Amino acid sequence: MKLKWKPKKLTLVIIPDANQSVVRFRIPHLFAYIAAACLTMLLLISMITYVMHSHTLKQASELQTKLSGANQQWSATLTSKDKTIEQLQNEVIQLSQQADQMKTQVEEMKKLENDLKSIAGIDAKPAATEVASTQSGAKSEPAEKQTTDASSGIGGSPNPASQEAIMKLGEQTLASFTALHSEVKELQTSFTETKQKVADKQNLLRITPTLFPTTTKVITSTFGYRTDPFTHRPSFHSGIDFGARENDPVFATADGKVVSIGTDIFHGNNIVIEHSKGLRTWYMHLNKILVNKGDSVEKGSTIGLVGSTGRSTGPHLHYEVLKNGESTDPKPYLNTNRKDE
Numbered sequence: 001m002k003l004k005w006k007p008k009k010l011t012l013v014i015i016p017d018a019n020q021s022v023v024r025f026r027i028p029h030l031f032a033y034i035a036a037a038c039l040t041m042l043l044l045i046s047m048i049t050y051v052m053h054s055h056t057l058k059q060a061s062e063l064q065t066k067l068s069g070a071n072q073q074w075s076a077t078l079t080s081k082d083k084t085i086e087q088l089q090n091e092v093i094q095l096s097q098q099a100d101q102m103k104t105q106v107e108e109m110k111k112l113e114n115d116l117k118s119i120a121g122i123d124a125k126p127a128a129t130e131v132a133s134t135q136s137g138a139k140s141e142p143a144e145k146q147t148t149d150a151s152s153g154i155g156g157s158p159n160p161a162s163q164e165a166i167m168k169l170g171e172q173t174l175a176s177f178t179a180l181h182s183e184v185k186e187l188q189t190s191f192t193e194t195k196q197k198v199a200d201k202q203n204l205l206r207i208t209p210t211l212f213p214t215t216t217k218v219i220t221s222t223f224g225y226r227t228d229p230f231t232h233r234p235s236f237h238s239g240i241d242f243g244a245r246e247n248d249p250v251f252a253t254a255d256g257k258v259v260s261i262g263t264d265i266f267h268g269n270n271i272v273i274e275h276s277k278g279l280r281t282w283y284m285h286l287n288k289i290l291v292n293k294g295d296s297v298e299k300g301s302t303i304g305l306v307g308s309t310g311r312s313t314g315p316h317l318h319y320e321v322l323k324n325g326e327s328t329d330p331k332p333y334l335n336t337n338r339k340d341e
């Protein structure tokens with residue numbers, strides 16, 4: 001191909017093979033310019049399109065990479081969230097089981113308190129009824145089965161819990177813990193009352209003459225009418241005689257205060273202790289007095305030694321209980337389980 005330039009027109013010559021004639025095209029000058037401009041434009045557009053396409057491809061590739069990364073990240077986040085939810089659901093189940101265990105423990109504590117009251121002789125209530133389980137639809141296993149299935153093995157068909165069921169279990173567990181909170185508060189109040197009652201009871205026991213005044217429990221003469229050992233005439237015996245040996249210890253039968261010590265031909269060496277509620281105890285025929293008037297004595301402390309002073313046929317302790325100044329039979333007092341009026 002060969003272009004020949006002429007002032008107004010351009011001649012386009014096509015030279016084929018040697019044995020063929022040359023083909024000539026004459027085209028206007030302006031047309032050649034327009035064609036060149038069009039060609040240049042086409043080339044330019046092609047180049048721009050190519051560049052833009054390449055750029056778009058690059059961007060698309062970058063976006064795809066980013067998207068893929070984001071997808072992986074989301075997937076990892078979702079997996080992590082799923083695990084967290086699963087863990088939380090398992091914790092809800094564990095909490096629910098803990099609530100059940102706590103209920104059992106609270107019931108045991110109530111029973112324990114009741115037992116304590118019973119031992120202390122305080123108003124014990126009938127055993128509290130069992131609280132229902134938190135597990136929805138859960139039925140307690142028969143006691144026999146629980147005791148026979150002592151191994152730690154567990155099993156069963158897989159039965160995944162639904163989200164709704166876990167939500168419901170969570171609500172029930174919350175309600176259980178709320179109920180437990182008030183039950184524990186009640187128990188706290190109840191224990192405080194019981195503690196006070198036990199303390200009162202202990203105090204009452206301390207000031208009530210329930211002990212035997214001697215190591216021996218052999219009674220040689222009871223309270224009431226008898227034949228006088230000296231005159232052999234009917235007489236009234238206002239206490240109990242314990243057949244103790246000489247110099248055996250004599251114990252204070254309750255906490256109290258020594259209001260009198262003395263000696264005379266009838267009572268011999270004797271001690272009077274004042275307790276409370278108008279109660280006094282009187283210990284006679286002592287060989288030795290080991291306390292002074294005004295002393296505070298504790299239940300069980302040694303206050304003297306057995307003797308045969310005063311109107312006595314031999315070593316023994318004459319023991320009296322006086323209520324509001326009147327001699328009363330000491331025997332009913334010699335019982336730590338007795339109900340004090």
Ligand SMILES: [Zn+2]
Nearest residue numbers: 239240241318
């Ligand atoms: Zn006597």
